[in-house]
Amino acid sequence: MLNRRGLIAGTAGLALAGPALIRPVFAQGSGPIRIACAGPMTGSNAAAGEQMKIGAQQVVADMNAKGGVLGRQLALEIADDACDPRQAVSVANQLAGRKVAMVAGHYCSGSSIPASKVYAEEGVLQISPASTNPKFTDDGSWNTFRVCGRDDQQGQIAGAYIAKTYRGKKVAILHDNQAYGKGLADETKKALNAAGVQETLFAAYTPGERDYNALVSRLKGAGIEVIYVGGYYTEAGLILRQAKEQGMNVTLIGGDALVTKDFWQITGAAGEGALMTFSSDPRQRSTAAAVVQTFKAKNIDPEGYVLYTYAAVQIWAAAATKINSVDPKKVAEAMKASGPWQTVLGDIAFDRKGDVTVPDYVFYVWKNGDYVQM
Amino acid sequence: MAYALQQLINGISLGMIYGLIAVGYTMVYGIIGMINFAHGDVFMIGAFLSLIGLVLLSMGGVMGGPAALILVLLVSVALTGLYGWAIERIAYRPLRGSFRLAPLISAIGLSIVLQNFVQVSQGARVKPMETLVRGGIEVMREDGFVVQLAYTQMLIIGVTLAVLAVFTVLVTRTPLGRAMRACEQDRKMASLLGIDTDKTISLTFVIGAALAAVAGTMYLLRYGVIDFYIGFLAGVKAFTAAVLGGIGSLPGAVLGGLLIGLIETFWSAYFSVQYKDVAAFSILVLTLIFLPTGLLGRQEVEKV
Numbered sequence: 001m002l003n004r005r006g007l008i009a010g011t012a013g014l015a016l017a018g019p020a021l022i023r024p025v026f027a028q029g030s031g032p033i034r035i036a037c038a039g040p041m042t043g044s045n046a047a048a049g050e051q052m053k054i055g056a057q058q059v060v061a062d063m064n065a066k067g068g069v070l071g072r073q074l075a076l077e078i079a080d081d082a083c084d085p086r087q088a089v090s091v092a093n094q095l096a097g098r099k100v101a102m103v104a105g106h107y108c109s110g111s112s113i114p115a116s117k118v119y120a121e122e123g124v125l126q127i128s129p130a131s132t133n134p135k136f137t138d139d140g141s142w143n144t145f146r147v148c149g150r151d152d153q154q155g156q157i158a159g160a161y162i163a164k165t166y167r168g169k170k171v172a173i174l175h176d177n178q179a180y181g182k183g184l185a186d187e188t189k190k191a192l193n194a195a196g197v198q199e200t201l202f203a204a205y206t207p208g209e210r211d212y213n214a215l216v217s218r219l220k221g222a223g224i225e226v227i228y229v230g231g232y233y234t235e236a237g238l239i240l241r242q243a244k245e246q247g248m249n250v251t252l253i254g255g256d257a258l259v260t261k262d263f264w265q266i267t268g269a270a271g272e273g274a275l276m277t278f279s280s281d282p283r284q285r286s287t288a289a290a291v292v293q294t295f296k297a298k299n300i301d302p303e304g305y306v307l308y309t310y311a312a313v314q315i316w317a318a319a320a321t322k323i324n325s326v327d328p329k330k331v332a333e334a335m336k337a338s339g340p341w342q343t344v345l346g347d348i349a350f351d352r353k354g355d356v357t358v359p360d361y362v363f364y365v366w367k368n369g370d371y372v373q374m
Numbered sequence: 375m376a377y378a379l380q381q382l383i384n385g386i387s388l389g390m391i392y393g394l395i396a397v398g399y400t401m402v403y404g405i406i407g408m409i410n411f412a413h414g415d416v417f418m419i420g421a422f423l424s425l426i427g428l429v430l431l432s433m434g435g436v437m438g439g440p441a442a443l444i445l446v447l448l449v450s451v452a453l454t455g456l457y458g459w460a461i462e463r464i465a466y467r468p469l470r471g472s473f474r475l476a477p478l479i480s481a482i483g484l485s486i487v488l489q490n491f492v493q494v495s496q497g498a499r500v501k502p503m504e505t506l507v508r509g510g511i512e513v514m515r516e517d518g519f520v521v522q523l524a525y526t527q528m529l530i531i532g533v534t535l536a537v538l539a540v541f542t543v544l545v546t547r548t549p550l551g552r553a554m555r556a557c558e559q560d561r562k563m564a565s566l567l568g569i570d571t572d573k574t575i576s577l578t579f580v581i582g583a584a585l586a587a588v589a590g591t592m593y594l595l596r597y598g599v600i601d602f603y604i605g606f607l608a609g610v611k612a613f614t615a616a617v618l619g620g621i622g623s624l625p626g627a628v629l630g631g632l633l634i635g636l637i638e639t640f641w642s643a644y645f646s647v648q649y650k651d652v653a654a655f656s657i658l659v660l661t662l663i664f665l666p667t668g669l670l671g672r673q674e675v676e677k678v
Binding site for chain 2: 041042043044046047177203204205206208209210211213214215217218220221223234237238241245246247262265266268
């Protein structure tokens with residue numbers, strides 16, 4: 001039998017030696033260029049995190065197959081923030097410590113915004129495929145970009161649509177009190193009120209719970225016919241499912257966070273007819289055809305944010321190639337100054353804030369377990 | 375009126391689930407005077423085992439008849455009971471003679487172990503399940519407001535009452551129940567009188583875990599969405615329920631669960647939805663200021 005003291009000493013020795021063994025070798029100017037994809041790989045938004053991961057892995061593989069960027073291979077790091085702002089900051093510090101040139105991420109606005117401050121200080125370029133809260137680029141400094149739209153644009157479209165289509169019906173606006181959800185709900189309310197429609201109820205719910213029956217009964221009591229949810233798919237799905245279960249006849253409208261098949265898995269048949277705003281389907285665009293084919297061959301459906309993440313890395317690579325440098329500040333300048341950049345999403349150009357110049361939000365509707373453009 | 379009735383139904387069915395979990399906290403506290411912080415995660419394990427059972431059955435071509443549901447419930451109860459037994463044997467019994475904080479810390483550690491185990495083995499994604507028990511009955515109708523009582527709500531209320539009735543008989547009428555009560559009053563004296571205290575404590579954990587498995591299965595059927603983290607929130611609420619009702623008291627746990635469920639629901643119904651937890655916990659604090667042992671707790675010689 002192993003001597004206990006020896007065992008303890010051995011374990012302690014291993015524990016101490018561990019970090020030394022796995023310490024990364026830093027290389028500047030040669031060797032692979034590190035880039036990162038950061039998002040919720042775990043937690044209730046893991047479906048979106050996985051989309052980002054798939055997109056990032058594919059773009060890195062495709063670029064490396066073509067000889068990399070500036071003659072150097074790309075090395076991809078995947079980081080998990082679980083959509084938790086605190087974890088996002090610690091992940092951002094880790095990635096900065098590992099000297100990544102750019103981060104494609106994060107997903108939740110509540111994570112992207114605090115992380116962007118760390119990246120700005122540490123000299124990391126950040127392109128979010130999904131964070132739509134206006135504050136992300138409004139407060140952002142030199143390093144913040146996004147390839148998606150903004151909630152004020154998304155909210156305007158949703159608010160105007162509700163005012164037009166459901167005039168005279170009772171509307172409730174709900175949100176989860178987080179950066180993305182509340183921002184979206186506020187913008188939608190603004191647009192709705194501007195169109196002369198007053199919502200019947202504006203309320204917040206606690207994300208992460210499973211029982212929204214009390215809230216649903218309240219909506220039922222107020223005779224609500226249209227629910228707008230500023231929030232993520234798990235909670236929106238549960239609210240819709242419980243509303244239908246309580247015998248309500250409502251239409252649920254949400255934002256781009258509902259664009260995942262997991263939403264339908266939660267709602268089941270109750271999801272029929274639910275609406276959401278999202279960019280016109282990138283999978284249908286001619287620029288994406290080749291990449292979509294690659295994914296189809298692997299039996300992956302490049303839904304949601306897969307192609308957005310792909311495009312984020314493409315733009316960074318194109319800008320770096322153009323100025324022949326991966327220096328994040330110079331690349332950021334070039335991304336704003338030059339362009340439009342050719343991506344799988346089509347041509348993308350940025351304004352001075354780092355927002356895309358031509359956002360295109362359209363409505364999707366859930367039908368038979370799939371979503372189709374309206 | 376109809377609105378209040380609907381909210382009452384919502385509150386009772388939510389409170390029953392809290393109550394079922396709370397019984398596990400209160401039993402363990404009663405018998406060995408420690409808070410089993412891993413109990414919320416045992417509830418989560420129970421829910422996962424039921425989900426796995428249902429998936430296996432549907433792969434075998436059996437889709438959710440009552441017999442299938444009962445089978446899944448029994449299997450989940452048995453396996454979760456086994457978890458309860460193993461937890462006590464591995465994490466608590468070796469520390470029983472140790473200082474008071476030791477089992478508390480191993481309980482927190484175990485809670486993390488269980489969560490991570492499920493996260494790694496089952497994946498971190500939210501697991502949705504198709505609604506197996508659909509529909510409900512219309513209780514009443516008033517000014518266009520229809521009060522719905524879902525079959526799952528009836529199931530929860532019925533099963534909880536039945537389980538608690540069986541359990542009350544077990545504690546008050548059987549030799550095992552007598553041994554449990556004896557251990558609760560004075561463990562050393564009980565062992566001097568020939569009661570196998572280790573066995574009694576083990577069985578207490580098994581029963582607590584079994585009740586948590588029933589709660590987990592009901593939760594799965596009612597909400598249809600679970601993940602590795604559900605045990606935390608449910609555990610905190612159930613623990614609060616146990617304290618509110620008077621920790622150590624079985625009827626207190628159920629009463630506490632119902633009260634927490636009702637306070638949350640009615641606060642969301644008439645005041646602000648986002649402050650419901652603040653309301654529930656404020657009432658807990660107020661209760662404890664005036665009734666330090668909870669609603670149905672007795673004055674107790676100090677234990678932690």
